[in-house]
Amino acid sequence: MSLAERPVTAPDPRYIAAMGGAEWSDRLRGRFLAFEGPDGSGKSTQIARLQAWAQERGLPLTLVREPGGTAVGERIRQILLDPIHGEMTVRCEMLLYMASRSQLVEERVKPALAQGSCVISDRFVGSTLAYQGAAGGMSEAEIRAVAQVAIGGRWPDLTVLFDVDTDTAMQRLSPLLDRMEGKGAAFHRRVREGYLEQARRDPRGHLVIDASRSPDEVTTQLMQGLQAWATA
Ligand code: TMP
Numbered sequence: 272m273s274l275a276e277r278p279v280t281a282p283d284p285r286y287i288a289a290m291g292g293a294e295w296s297d298r299l300r301g302r303f304l305a306f307e308g309p310d311g312s313g314k315s316t317q318i319a320r321l322q323a324w325a326q327e328r329g330l331p332l333t334l335v336r337e338p339g340g341t342a343v344g345e346r347i348r349q350i351l352l353d354p355i356h357g358e359m360t361v362r363c364e365m366l367l368y369m370a371s372r373s374q375l376v377e378e379r380v381k382p383a384l385a386q387g388s389c390v391i392s393d394r395f396v397g398s399t400l401a402y403q404g405a406a407g408g409m410s411e412a413e414i415r416a417v418a419q420v421a422i423g424g425r426w427p428d429l430t431v432l433f434d435v436d437t438d439t440a441m442q443r444l445s446p447l448l449d450r451m452e453g454k455g456a457a458f459h460r461r462v463r464e465g466y467l468e469q470a471r472r473d474p475r476g477h478l479v480i481d482a483s484r485s486p487d488e489v490t491t492q493l494m495q496g497l498q499a500w501a502t503a
């Protein structure tokens with residue numbers, strides 16, 4: 272089995288050592304990172320590797336996921352992703368994602384940052400801008416206004432965007448699609464474009480990774496990018 276094929280829950284210790292970072296990992300303490308990307312971008316694999324790396328380096332790391340991450344948020348997640356709710360309007364969808372996020376920021380993100388932990392959120396406002404905004408048709412101004420209320424100004428210090436073309440991403444998905452994954456290729460192309468547009472408008476706040484490459488190559492890009500950002 273190659274290193275890339277190992278289960279994400281048990282990364283090879285040699286692999287983690289090769290990720291480096293002994294000199295700069297401490298600079299991620301107290302920083303808030305959002306990991307974003309289309310469905311099928313492979314970000315969960317990378318998050319699992321980063322978690323093992325942080326543990327090895329003694330970096331306190333708090334991982335949260337959206338929608339969900341709290342008891343309240345997980346209930347909201349069930350409503351959002353259940354294919355039975357086909358009639359849900361995009362406004363309702365946007366507000367539910369924001370409600371889950373609001374609880375997450377107060378209950379988990381802010382306390383962890385205050386304790387000096389690095390916080391990684393698997394999706395954040397960038398997802399709403401891409402899915403409900405660029406793909407779903409809601410205006411960016413409306414989404415940002417609600418986000419400001421929901422997160423109380425706690426925007427991420429850096430957004431890592433795992434960019435992948437829609438064909439590659441869709442091939443990676445399990446055939447059992449949830450309500451969002453099942454929205455079709457045209458919708459997911461707009462999601463990708465929405466993400467890239469966010470990165471174009473705010474290049475300093477984004478680290479864009481070519482996530483069409485192999486998992487190992489993506490990890491290399493991620494670690495180099497994080498190091499450059501953390502030591503700048
Ligand atoms: P996940 O599969 O990464 O857990 O994400 C759940 C789905 O919800 C995914 O298809 C992206 C979508 N989503 C939105 O449409 N808007 C949002 O604000 C968030 C956080 C996720």
